[in-house]
Amino acid sequence: MDNCAAACGKMENKSVVVKVVLDDNKETKLLQTLKCDLNAKEPVTYVINSAGQVTGTHNGLTDVNTLVSSAKKAPASSCCPGGAKAGACK
Secondary structure (H helix, E strand, O other), rough: OOHHHHHHHHOOOOOOOOOOOOOOOHHHHHHOOOOOOOOOOOOOEEOOOOOEEEEEEOOOOOHHHHHHHHHHHHOOOOOOOOOOOHOOOO
């Protein structure tokens, strides 16, 4: 969590850290959406942009710069051919 907080600081505090408790029934839908492995033996960090798209998934302790890089990149898949930058998604 410390590295996540440090990454948020490097993002000029335009990001937040959200800790999700795996056995909280209120989080079931989120965990299913993320395809979270509930039997994982180490923490998993999901980097999600402001549009709700996962731009990075990291297992175990993750370097601050890796988290920042994930936060700044476009998601691996787009909502439609050409993606939003091509003007095809509205």
